[in-house]
Amino acid sequence: MSYAVWGWGAPDEAPTAADLAAVAPVVQEATGVAVQAPEAPRPAPGLPPSRRLAGLPPSLRALASDDPVDRARHGLGRSYRDVVRGLRGDVPHAPDLVLRPRDEADVAAVLDWASEAGAPLVPFGGGTSVVGGVEPVGLDAPVSLDLQRLTGLVEVDAASRAVQLRAGTLGPDAERALRPHGLTLRFYPQSFERSTVGGWVATRAAGHFSTGPVHVDDLVESVRAVTPVGLWESRRLPGSGAGPSPDRALLGSEGTLGVVTSAWLRAQPRPAHRWAATLAAPDLATGAAAVRALVQSGLRPATTRLVDARESALTGTLATGEAALVLGLESLHAPLDHDAATALEVCRDAGLRVVESGAVASGGGRGASAEAWRSTFVRAPYLRESLVLLGVLVETFETAVTWDRLDALVADVTAAVTDALARVCGGGTVTCRLTHAYPDGAAPYFTVTAPARRGAELAQWAEVKAAGAEALAAAGGTITHHHAVGRDHRPWYDAQRPAPFAAALAAGKRALDPAGVLNPGVLLG
């Protein structure tokens, strides 16, 4: 299947045979999984012709694409199972049609038509969902509503440091547009290159900074969305106590309540000061205790990235067999000397060893080391597809839990997944890092690598994922800290949310979307 359908990168970034040959021994060494002969992507079987195209009103026909590659691309997200299926040309739920509205009026026209025609609509931003958020499963001739034409910076309020961005704006484009204003969103989800402002809002995405504003929720000042019953626009407010927050109702609604068309987000200048340290901890739990002490000390470190010993070795952070804590401080104005000294003292008191530390040079506002790490971070999805082509099962999942339950959750999930891997894959490993830290808890993030049995990967992963999800739910975690619910997390999400809340959400959706066309199967239905 065309790389455009399943790949992370631009068309010319598909891994070549030479790339795979070069990376294979490294992968085998790092993961301990015997790599297999590189798999050649298979051509896609043809798609049936669009059923909806002919019936579209002419005004919408101008927005429509029934190109098979386009449709196939919109039938998959970017989870492990999406990549596996995509490269084999297995796109079981390609939409009937892709519609690309140019503006809000187009979105409203699409909603009117879909409500009338009973056409299920799946809002599509960057298509990077790893939870089945954009895959129209079990729907009758569904339509993918691609927001990629609703792009760009609408307005800047320099006094309030807030910016209005259209929903389809990609991360790098948002940053490019803000740069002349001396501002940054300082929001870098791993999908930064490929995901959109609207997708962030709809899924409660999280950036890579460990504390402070973690989810986009805290950056949102107001949201505009088109619903089947009209425009939803909240007033721009720095804070309010007027009833339940309308913005918080849209945040995380994953396209089920309306189509986000733009948002006002809080921005900020680039930090003037940066400081970073690498510390070694005897194990993850000791490192986690240090992270807890740090965030509870009143410090707000930009980065408290803690990886277990195996991930530490894998990522080249430490080759000592210890867990590693990469600590970063940032400041707009104030020098960081005192905070840095405090942070190191807190870590030493918690039993950590300082490997290196120091101010980070601000070439162009960014330190080289932070830049290198961010580059590795956003490159991870590219690496993953090489692993998939080499027959390695590789996937991640995350949660969040209060500090009192953290160690038990990590132990239980690790044990359950390790056990499932042995059973299902005959081996494999699960590693853990803490990606985000709060005064009252943290977000553990698990990475699984194992030998894939070609053709059986979906069943393999389903069983491993279920084992992990059951264990983390039993240990008090959330089914997702920042990957959203989509279709894949429904069983655990349904069990997690308060039943009366589910009833209210379903009723609210019916009021907004009486025809039930907005992303059916996601969150509800």
Place this chain on the structure above:
Amino acid sequence: MSYAVWGWGAPDEAPTAADLAAVAPVVQEATGVAVQAPEAPRPAPGLPPSRRLAGLPPSLRALASDDPVDRARHGLGRSYRDVVRGLRGDVPHAPDLVLRPRDEADVAAVLDWASEAGAPLVPFGGGTSVVGGVEPVGLDAPVSLDLQRLTGLVEVDAASRAVQLRAGTLGPDAERALRPHGLTLRFYPQSFERSTVGGWVATRAAGHFSTGPVHVDDLVESVRAVTPVGLWESRRLPGSGAGPSPDRALLGSEGTLGVVTSAWLRAQPRPAHRWAATLAAPDLATGAAAVRALVQSGLRPATTRLVDARESALTGTLATGEAALVLGLESLHAPLDHDAATALEVCRDAGLRVVESGAVASGGGRGASAEAWRSTFVRAPYLRESLVLLGVLVETFETAVTWDRLDALVADVTAAVTDALARVCGGGTVTCRLTHAYPDGAAPYFTVTAPARRGAELAQWAEVKAAGAEALAAAGGTITHHHAVGRDHRPWYDAQRPAPFAAALAAGKRALDPAGVLNPGVLLG
């Protein structure tokens, strides 16, 4: 009418004739309003006998009170119009009955009975609403559901610094319970002495600290509420991305979706370091620019209390005819020297003059000056009732707005209210302070004093309030930053919220409360 019905304090704290005589000249001097002869509270007319008592199941009869004073107390909040009406024995909407559940099972039993009997229920925490939140207007034999028996600390999670408190717990009781654990909620709304945890959650209350966690929203880790269709309990989580936040749906629901019975809140140790300064600004706008620079600098001052020149004189902050900024910094561990120097530099650059500054002694964890101010702050409602007895119209209202619109909003509201006061009261003044500051905006808080025409106060205030509300809405503000919506703010709240959100909220409420018994008229209906 009994002081218990309309007064802020304990029975022995009612202002005496001597108190009033002493305060009268001070009030006259400070407000410029000619005080009137102290008004003697009038006895209440009798209430009709309860219609619902006899029909209560025996299990609920044990929770019921039909005492007239009790019923009258539950028919009023604590707004200016409540105090005026209360002291005159004018309680037009006293509930038919007061029910005081002892536990969640009782709450559920009350909801079952009320849904069956069609009895409107008004959840009642401390009864300090200033927006008609607890006054059962236009309801058929309504019942006040007083949560005062659901009190106390349920559990402490020391590792996560989180505490579970029952809904009826008053502020001081919560602090007393946390003190042995070395924790504080650090949450002090002006109603602190009389308001409850459940009330804070239901109304999105704000504490007096100017930045950081402003609303209780940011302290909430999970909420338990009883709804007519069952228990609503969110998982305790430090953060989550699993669908729209259930907690945020309850926050601000003002008793319309369910009855909050307990909440897990984030707590913290007392700060070890405090620093305070008083600065003078030529006017409020210059002071506001300094506050903006402070919060946008990356500092997170505990206090950025800016009062205009008149309030500065009134409160004795500065006698120089200048606006005053009271600035406070706090820290758990780090000394504040550098932040303090930065803060003063930012203020000087913005054109402010430093009047005094320095570290605040931490006697028992609290500085004397902060303590004195907090005492004045929580005493304000006592002072207000003396003003009312002396024939002074006195009320406040607040909003929040982005920085780009702040100066215009303050000017427009001041002009509109001044004009209304001249027209309605033949004079009077409106002053302004900024109570809370965000990177993208601030919360202006207006205080009105004017000569009251006895017997006409409600009409007077209604006209002045409407003028202020219209002006602030037109200028882009929210109808309430932290006083909630209740019944009084409905016209402006209805205009402010997105129409599709209102439709979803109403549908959600119908799903949870099919009989429509939960606080009808508040937010909805």
